[in-house]
Amino acid sequence: MSKFPENFLWGGAIAANQCEGAYLEDGKLPSTADTLGVGFENRFGTSYGKIDSNRYYPSHRAIDFYHRYKEDIALFAEMGFNCLRMSIAWSRIYPLGDELKPNEKGLQFYDDVFDELLKYGIQPIVDITHYEIPLHLSLKYGGWQDRRLIEFYERYCHTIFERYKNKVKYWMNFTEINTINYLPQFNGGFVVERQDKNRAQIIFQAAHHMFVASAKANELCHQIIPESVIGMNMAGKQLYPATCKPEDVYETLLNKRETMFFSDVMMNGVYPAYTKSMFKRLEVNLDIREGDLELMKNNPCDYLGFSYYMSNVIQSDTKGSAIGNMSWGLPNPYLKGSEWGWQYDPIGLTSYMIELYDRYNKPLFLAENGLGAKDTLKDDGNGSYTVEDDYRIEYLREHIEACANAIDQGVELIGYASWGSIDLVSASTGQMSKRYGYIYADVDDEGNGTFERYRKKSFYWYKKVIGSNGENLG
Secondary structure (H helix, E strand, O other), X not given: OOOOOOOXXXXXXOOHHHHXXXXXXXXXXXXXXXXXXXXXXXXXXXXXXXXXXXXXXXXXXXXXXXXXXXXXXXXXXXXXXXXXXEEOOHHHHOOOOOOOOOOHHHHHHHHHHHHHHHHOOOEXXXXXXXXXXXXXXXXXXXXXXXXXXXXXXXXXXXXXXXXXXXXXXXXXXXXXXXXXXXXXXXXXXXXXXXXXXXXXXXXXXXXHHHHHHHHHHHHHHHHHOOOOEEEEEEEEEEXXXXXOOHHXXXXXXXXXXXXXXXXXXXXXXXXXXXXHHHHHHHOOOOOOOOOHHHHHHHOOOOOEEEEEEEEEEEEOOEOOEEEEOOEEEEOOOOOOEOOOXXXXXXXXXXXXXXXXXXXXXXOEEEEEOOOOEOOOOEEOOOOOEEOOOHHHXXXXXXXXXXXXXXXXXXXXXXXXXXXXXXXXXXXXXXXXXXEOOOEEEOOOOXXXXXXXXXXXXXXXXXXXXXXXXXXXXX
């Protein structure tokens, strides 16, 4: 197994709307994520409704990171983290999204979080927005369907780049941007029915606005913070044809293009050659304004951040079903799966990273990877509690080995951030019982609990991994 580079970034990942809580505190106003309930049916395919005071919304308190960040960061430091991938809540900085003056209390909160991280030598890797926009931007403008959001995003980016230029070097645009193709209400801030004949047109026009906004952010970031690097974030997955039948192989290629279209544009700065045929098939005709393409060409992303949990199987004559992480396909008979049906495939991670690096020849950052499972809290015999999560250790061990194998094949991987360094609200289900973290947060699916933190067995395992720079995976 190849050794990890000496400057390799080891850490974990969290997101504002899944951990912070305090959704109306210190000047913040609701985001689109604050309207989402518990359960798949209460999170997808419905319009953003008025928040009902008699209903439970998991993001409103989440795990209360807003008030407990010092305790949580101390635990990350105890594990040896040298990076934390996290997001800023746009609605904490610009509560409405379209106002001219930022919210100072929101800015100060992230100053305090970054200072706490840097105190322990932990580099913040910041998602500019993670699966949310200010709710006002959705209700008034229809989210990223409206080109005016480019201006609002640019103002927001200028504010945070100036404010945190001496504290944050690594930035990322739009978490898992390619999921807008499946569930635009997460990334795009709007809902469009699957049977809507203009669905593809609406989604890809919104994506174009996001591409232009990303290019503006990249340009600004390099101007304001010359030593910075700014990347993108994609929901990654390896795809296999169901058989060697040529139709299955060809359908898999088309599926890969639809997934990698977003990274092709943002990493290379141009629409790929296949765009014309893809848009013809989907009946998409973009409104591209003067200067858009030049801006995009001159400001591609510096590195590719991506999540990886699983792989998919593609068959030409069937779409399959939803199989996890907002993707569709068929089950793979050769792979094991989680309680939520997500089939894990560490060899697929190696081949996927090789494919990405061969395609872009730019650094990769594994921004999310982990196992969601139901954990059982038990007495640790020392006056506290723990979780015997050997199943999580096994999953992570195999995927870290897969990273090492990709490095051995010449891939430039700059870091590994496992998802849910601490238990937090699941994006797909809104549950707390779907746990990923090394740290148990005592909160249930209805928001009840002590909110106390407990180290799991995987906490001590990951500490050894980081301390040995990936050599001790035992």
